[in-house]
Amino acid sequence: MKAGRSMMSMEEASKRRPFFTSPDELYDEEYYEKQSPEKKHRLSSEQVHLLEKSFEEENKLEPERKTQLAKKLGLQPRQVAVWFQNRRARWKTKQLERDFDVLKSSYDTLLSSYDSIMKENEKLKSEVVSLNEKLQVQAKEVPEEPLCDKKVDPIPVDEDMAPIFGTRVEDHLSSGSVGSAVVDEGSPQVVVDSVDSYILADNYGGCVGPVERVQSEEEDGSDDGRSYLDVFVVSETEHQNHEEGETLGWWTNMYYVG
DNA sequence: TTGTGTTTTATTGCCTCC
DNA sequence: GGAGGCAATAAAACACAA
Numbered sequence: 001m002k003a004g005r006s007m008m009s010m011e012e013a014s015k016r017r018p019f020f021t022s023p024d025e026l027y028d029e030e031y032y033e034k035q036s037p038e039k040k041h042r043l044s045s046e047q048v049h050l051l052e053k054s055f056e057e058e059n060k061l062e063p064e065r066k067t068q069l070a071k072k073l074g075l076q077p078r079q080v081a082v083w084f085q086n087r088r089a090r091w092k093t094k095q096l097e098r099d100f101d102v103l104k105s106s107y108d109t110l111l112s113s114y115d116s117i118m119k120e121n122e123k124l125k126s127e128v129v130s131l132n133e134k135l136q137v138q139a140k141e142v143p144e145e146p147l148c149d150k151k152v153d154p155i156p157v158d159e160d161m162a163p164i165f166g167t168r169v170e171d172h173l174s175s176g177s178v179g180s181a182v183v184d185e186g187s188p189q190v191v192v193d194s195v196d197s198y199i200l201a202d203n204y205g206g207c208v209g210p211v212e213r214v215q216s217e218e219e220d221g222s223d224d225g226r227s228y229l230d231v232f233v234v235s236e237t238e239h240q241n242h243e244e245g246e247t248l249g250w251w252t253n254m255y256y257v258g
Numbered sequence: 259t260t261g262t263g264t265t266t267t268a269t270t271g272c273c274t275c276c
Numbered sequence: 277g278g279a280g281g282c283a284a285t286a287a288a289a290c291a292c293a294a
Contacts, residue, residue: 063279082269086267088282089283
């Protein structure tokens with residue numbers, strides 16, 4: 001509502017509507033019959049005030065209350081009913097605006113939370129990427145470090161597994177640690193491309209030794225469908241010695257299954 | 259003064275309830 | 277079927293800027 005309109009005094013109202021001098025006169029059906037059908041009559045501020053008070057008490061209008069209000073305000077019961085009708089419509093519109101504001105506020109709060117969570121997520125992601133890169137760099141540096149910096153655990157071959165592994169070991173270790181290993185074809189872990197090739201056998205606990213000699217199946221003389229390799233295994237120390245011209249280690253036999 | 263936007267009053271048509 | 281409520285709408289009343 002624009003300023004000034006609802007603040008119109010009774011005096012001003014009476015100037016605009018000089019026909020009424022009392023509520024009884026206002027409640028005169030003949031007045032409405034005399035008015036041109038297009039004319040609309042603004043209620044006075046007093047009438048509006050009373051209607052508002054009544055609306056606050058109860059926004060629905062029972063017939064009895066409608067009649068009483070109409071008499072009190074000098075209006076047609078129909079006018080009172082229409083006023084309540086329109087007032088309910090205005091209240092509903094305002095209520096929708098209030099609901100919208102509440103929802104919008106809630107939405108803004110959620111959006112803000114979402115944004116900060118997303119930022120945190122991005123930060124964590126970049127941390128993961130950074131850490132992965134560091135890991136890769138470290139992984140590349142490993143071959144340059146001592147080749148056997150951890151203890152070599154014996155390959156767990158129990159009696160049941162022995163026929164499958166078909167290990168033929170010429171174990172030169174007095175300690176009884178690893179002397180042979182089977183290399184699965186699914187994960188080629190033996191690289192033989194030169195005399196100085198290294199066995200990349202995880203089964204040796206990371207210990208890598210240069211391949212001194214390769215014995216083929218034919219050379220081995222076996223006919224069980226397996227490909228045998230005679231491999232010279234060296235320890236870290238032995239590898240270092242080998243680099244210096246000495247070769248200390250032991251021969252063992254490995255074969256591919258299948 | 260006038261054009262324009264807003265508010266208020268009133269009507270119409272449809273729907274629900276008793 | 278009548279009474280009453282509601283949504284949509286018309287139109288008058290009003291405020292205000294240019």
